Amino acid sequence: MAGFSFDLTGRNALITGASSGFGERFGRLLSGSGANVALGARRIDKLEALASEIGDRARAVQMDVMRESDIIAGFDAAQEAFGTVDTVVANAGIDGGGLTTDVSEEEIERTLSVNLKGAILTAREGARRMIANKVPNGRIVMIASITAFEPSSTLVAYSASKAGVVQAARSMAREWARTGISINTISPGYIRTAINEEWFDTDAGQRHMKRFPRKRLMGMEGLDATLLMLCSDVAEFITGADFVLDDGQTL
Numbered sequence: 001m002a003g004f005s006f007d008l009t010g011r012n013a014l015i016t017g018a019s020s021g022f023g024e025r026f027g028r029l030l031s032g033s034g035a036n037v038a039l040g041a042r043r044i045d046k047l048e049a050l051a052s053e054i055g056d057r058a059r060a061v062q063m064d065v066m067r068e069s070d071i072i073a074g075f076d077a078a079q080e081a082f083g084t085v086d087t088v089v090a091n092a093g094i095d096g097g098g099l100t101t102d103v104s105e106e107e108i109e110r111t112l113s114v115n116l117k118g119a120i121l122t123a124r125e126g127a128r129r130m131i132a133n134k135v136p137n138g139r140i141v142m143i144a145s146i147t148a149f150e151p152s153s154t155l156v157a158y159s160a161s162k163a164g165v166v167q168a169a170r171s172m173a174r175e176w177a178r179t180g181i182s183i184n185t186i187s188p189g190y191i192r193t194a195i196n197e198e199w200f201d202t203d204a205g206q207r208h209m210k211r212f213p214r215k216r217l218m219g220m221e222g223l224d225a226t227l228l229m230l231c232s233d234v235a236e237f238i239t240g241a242d243f244v245l246d247d248g249q250t251l
Contacts, residue, residue: 006228009034011139012082013231014075016065016122017092019046021193022143025220026089026227031057033228035087038078040065065092065118066110071125084133087231088126090119090142093161100156108157115161119143120168123183127172131179138181141230142169146189146246162187166242173240182239184230189246191218218247 013030017023019041031037031054039047040063047060059081063074078085096103096111123140130138147155148163169185176183190212192200199205200217209217226243229235244250 006225006232006234007034008087008228008231011035011087011231012038012078012085013087013089014038014040014061014078014085014122014126015089015091016040016063016074016118018050019043022188022220022223023089023091024050025223026091027058028054029224029227030087030089030231031055035231036082038074038081038085040074041092065122066113068121068125071118071121075125075129079129084129084135085126086130086135086138088123088138088140089227089231090122090140090165092118092122093143094158095155096157096161097154099154103157111157112161112164115158116164116168119165120172123169123172127176127179127181127183130181131176136180137233137236138179139231139235140169140172140181140183141227142183142185144169144185144187144242146187146244146250148187148242149244150250169242170240177239182230182235184235184238184240185242186223186226186230187242187244187246188223189218189244189249191220191222193220212247212249213251214247214249216247218245218249222247 013035018039036057040061044062051058051060061074061077063070093115144165145162147159152159173183
């Protein structure tokens with residue numbers, strides 16, 4: 001039996017939301033596994049610092065996923081640097097939290113625009129180029145959340161956007177089934193990040209965490225193996241799937 005390899009040498013990846021959090025880790029992870037990485041986000045200073053740290057296999061690409069023109073320009077820059085993008089990680093997202101009765105219409109629209117519309121447009125632009133250039137083994141990974149399946153008060157727009165990401169990926173997987181593109185989603189559980197770490201240190205945050213079967217938060221490294229698999233040739237027969245990686249938090 002042949003062994004499995006998550007070696008991404010020769011792959012050209014574009015990662016959105018790459019200036020911090022998951023996206024920053026994904027940039028390091030994919031480049032460390034051999035891929036060229038275009039690091040996309042709005043904060044160009046942070047992207048350039050990360051690209052400098054990674055080295056020649058990385059490029060900083062300023063882009064706002066709420067604007068399709070930015071997404072197209074980002075793919076253009078990645079293609080100019082490395083060639084056709086054959087691996088896409090649609091990671092950009094915001095939480096848009098707040099009581100549903102209080103949150104503004106503008107904040108709801110912004111959350112849906114970044115998390116759902118932006119993810120769809122990013123995946124679509126990647127697929128358009130893969131199909132046009134006859135890429136035989138394109139890979140698209142969209143980052144969703146366990147809130148796509150679990151009721152989450154104060155995160156109504158966020159939860160709806162992530163549920164939309166899961167269903168959008170399944171629909172695109174069906175549409176592109178004969179193109180060689182594998183498109184899947186990862187739904188992480190609660191992970192300590194710069195955005196939420198202060199809240200999880202509060203009494204309310206600690207009570208929330210104690211409801212989890214393992215009474216702990218995940219580490220970001222819990223996503224590494226699955227992401228590498230879904231970006232690699234090993235994922236040839238995996239498409240339209242969602243991977244809930246939550247340390248059992250939804251049990």
